[in-house]
Amino acid sequence: MLTAAPSQAEESAPTLAVFDFNLIDHSDLEGAGPNEGQRRRLRLISELLRRKLMESGRYEVVGVFPDQGKIGGTGCPPLCANFERKVAAALGAELWAGGEIRKVSNLILSADVTIKDTATAETVWRHSSEFRGDTDKSWLRAVNFILRYYLLPETAE
Numbered sequence: 001m002l003t004a005a006p007s008q009a010e011e012s013a014p015t016l017a018v019f020d021f022n023l024i025d026h027s028d029l030e031g032a033g034p035n036e037g038q039r040r041r042l043r044l045i046s047e048l049l050r051r052k053l054m055e056s057g058r059y060e061v062v063g064v065f066p067d068q069g070k071i072g073g074t075g076c077p078p079l080c081a082n083f084e085r086k087v088a089a090a091l092g093a094e095l096w097a098g099g100e101i102r103k104v105s106n107l108i109l110s111a112d113v114t115i116k117d118t119a120t121a122e123t124v125w126r127h128s129s130e131f132r133g134d135t136d137k138s139w140l141r142a143v144n145f146i147l148r149y150y151l152l153p154e155t156a157e
Contacts, residue, residue: 016059016115017093019084020046025103041136042101045143049099049113056152062093088118095124099143106134111142113151127151 021042023034034042054061064087088096100112109132115125127150131142 013058013060014094015062015092016053017062017064017084017088017091017096017118018046018050018053019064019087019096019098021049021099021101023101023103027103027105037136038134041139044136045099045101045111045139048140048143049097049147052147052152053097058152059095062091064091082121085116085118085121093118101139103134107132109134109138109142111139111146113143113146125151 023038023042025034025038050061053059084096084098094117095115096118097113097115099114102110102112108130110128110130112128113126114123116123127146129142129146131138131145
């Protein structure tokens with residue numbers, strides 16, 4: 001069941017580990033992986049998500065990968081099943097957030113942001129938005145749209 005994100009009125013903000021966005025590129029028929037522009041865009045939108053969540057005061061962002069020793073203790077390499085959950089637990093985070101960009105073509109893409117409970121692995125919040133254009137501006141606009149109108153609507157400028 002999807003629930004609303006915690007409000008600022010709550011006494012203590014839940015701890016949240018925020019992972020970088022991933023790209024699933026259905027148009028990459030050769031399996032070359034993200035190009036330099038896409039890697040830059042993934043960094044841009046990941047930083048945007050992290051910064052906006054921290055600035056909102058609704059979460060205490062505990063970061064991702066601040067302590068390689070803790071992460072090594074998860075017994076799970078990156079991108080294996082439950083990796084994010086294990087890392088979030090090792091960091092002491094109650095919740096973890098991540099995002100995905102799905103690219104069908106240079107014109108058709110979607111952005112997805114998900115927040116999950118670390119203890120139960122249940123999704124507590126999720127929203128997806130389609131957008132057009134494989135550019136810095138369009139990727140940033142898509143993530144800002146999700147943040148402004150769905151995840152953090154009361155913080156809209």
